[in-house]
Amino acid sequence: xxxxxxxxxxxxxxxxxxxxAYAAGESSNTFNRMMxxxxxxxxxxxxxxxxxxxxxxxxxLQPPKEAFDGLVKAKxxxxxxxxxxxxxxxxxxRHNSADASAKPIxxxxxxxxxxxGSMPDVVFPHDRHTLLLACSNCxxxxxxxxxxxxxxxMAAIMLGESCGKCHGSVAFPVxxxxxxxxxxxxxxxxxxxxxxxxxx
Amino acid sequence: xxxxxxxxxLGLVLMSVFTMLIxxxxxxxxxxxxxxxxxxxxxxxxxxFPHWFHRIRFNCSVCHADLGFxxxxxxxxxxxxxxxxxxxxxxxxxxEIAWSIENCDVCHSGVPGTxxxxxxxxxxxxxxxxxKN
Numbered sequence: 001x002x003x004x005x006x007x008x009x010x011x012x013x014x015x016x017x018x019x020x021a022y023a024a025g026e027s028s029n030t031f032n033r034m035m036x037x038x039x040x041x042x043x044x045x046x047x048x049x050x051x052x053x054x055x056x057x058x059x060x061l062q063p064p065k066e067a068f069d070g071l072v073k074a075k076x077x078x079x080x081x082x083x084x085x086x087x088x089x090x091x092x093x094r095h096n097s098a099d100a101s102a103k104p105i106x107x108x109x110x111x112x113x114x115x116x117g118s119m120p121d122v123v124f125p126h127d128r129h130t131l132l133l134a135c136s137n138c139x140x141x142x143x144x145x146x147x148x149x150x151x152x153x154m155a156a157i158m159l160g161e162s163c164g165k166c167h168g169s170v171a172f173p174v175x176x177x178x179x180x181x182x183x184x185x186x187x188x189x190x191x192x193x194x195x196x197x198x199x200x
Numbered sequence: 201x202x203x204x205x206x207x208x209x210l211g212l213v214l215m216s217v218f219t220m221l222i223x224x225x226x227x228x229x230x231x232x233x234x235x236x237x238x239x240x241x242x243x244x245x246x247x248x249f250p251h252w253f254h255r256i257r258f259n260c261s262v263c264h265a266d267l268g269f270x271x272x273x274x275x276x277x278x279x280x281x282x283x284x285x286x287x288x289x290x291x292x293x294x295x296e297i298a299w300s301i302e303n304c305d306v307c308h309s310g311v312p313g314t315x316x317x318x319x320x321x322x323x324x325x326x327x328x329x330x331x332k333n
Contacts, residue, residue, distance in 0.1 A: 043227050045248075050228040050310055050319070052245055057305025064229050064252060077230040077321075078252050093259045097266065097292050104259060134265035165271045166260075170231040170251045173321025 041079050042068060076173050083128050093132075106130050111147070112185060121185040228319040231255075233273045236316045239308060246310035267291050274316035 044063035045051040051058040064078065071091065072084035085091050096102035107130040113122040129138075139145045142165055150162065157164035158174055163182075168174045172181060231251030239246040254263070263269045267288065270276055276288060283290035283301060292298045299306075 039227050041227075042229065045309070048228045048232075050232060050234055050248055050314055052309055052311045055245055055305050055309040057303065057307070057309040060303075060306055061250075061309065062253065064250075067253065067256060080252070082255065091256050093255060093257055094262060095259045097258065097262050097297055104261070132260045134261040137261060137265050137271075160272075169273075169318045169320040170255075173230065175321050 074172070076175055076177055077171075083131070086131065104131055107135075114187075115183070119179070120183040121187055122182045123185050124182075230319060230321070232319045234310050234314045234317050235274060235278065236310070236314060237274055237277060238279060239310075240313060244304070245308040245312055246314050246316075247307045248310045249307075273318040 042064040044065070045058050045061040046053040051061070053059075068078065068080050072081040072088055073079060074081040082091075086093065094100050094102065095104045107126040109126040111124040111126070113124065115121055142162060143150050152162040154174075156162055158168065160168065164174065172178050228248075229250060229252050233249040233251065234246050235249060236246035264271065269288065278288045280301070282288055283293065286294060289307075290301065293301055
């Protein structure tokens with residue numbers, strides 16, 4: 001028993017040392033001190049942190065990588081561009097649970113929202129939203145179907161209101177890499193300014 | 201005996217080294233929802249709903265308009281009784297459109313004690329606070 005306890009002591013010392021080495025890896029002047037390392041994407045269920053590897057059902061689930069193979073890639077969210085994947089017929093989601101032939105009615109109307117800050121104006125495309133959703137999903141519970149009737153802000157969106165009901169949890173995320181997907185129309189004023197300075 | 205003890209010691213050394221190197225992090229798929237309104241209390245594992253798997257097969261409106269699923273993790277108060285009656289998940293998971301509910305472990309596969317939540321984008325504040333009006 002004496003030897004066993006010695007070994008356990010060695011183990012605990014090596015624990016402390018490995019922790020020390022872990023901490024020593026980050027010296028005070030490392031490059032990108034504040035930046036978190038990129039989290040691995042599309043992990044199999046047993047390794048994703050929310051599925052219990054001890055549940056037999058976890059191992060029956062399809063790994064996301066397998067399902068996403070061949071879909072159009074994106075740099076955020078599921079790392080899949082869902083709209084492009086549908087348009088390229090890589091996936092054909094049903095519009096009715098029992099009827100595979102049901103097709104959505106596409107509404108082709110862009111709404112331009114002039115924003116207060118310096119960001120480009122927002123263009124809301126009805127077409128790709130009606131491809132996936134019913135009118136009743138947004139109107140009138142989330143958005144009043146009238147121009148100028150809906151107050152919204154990025155703060156509210158990040159708190160899960162208005163666009164944030166979907167964007168930030170299932171539709172493309174609110175991130176620095178996605179700002180321009182909505183803020184896509186250069187401001188009229190800026191365009192004029194650019195023209196006037198370009199002439200001089 | 202000595203060899204066994206040495207192996208035990210070596211095992212402990214390796215274990216301690218590896219546990220320090222691999223931090224445990226939740227890297228769930230974007231849009232994954234953990235539902236734990238009633239599961240823990242019923243001594244079942246929480247449910248993990250994979251949005252990605254379902255959106256490959258169905259448009260959003262199928263569940264969120266036709267079946268009446270409200271937007272928001274945990275807002276629908278889904279129970280097994282409702283599912284058996286053909287509401288919510290039970291509208292498809294009935295052995296006709298999708299596999300039936302006898303596969304308990306496939307949905308109830310979450311880590312016990314995980315709270316109801318959605319795996320969202322880093323800038324989403326849902327895990328931090330919700331405005332109370």
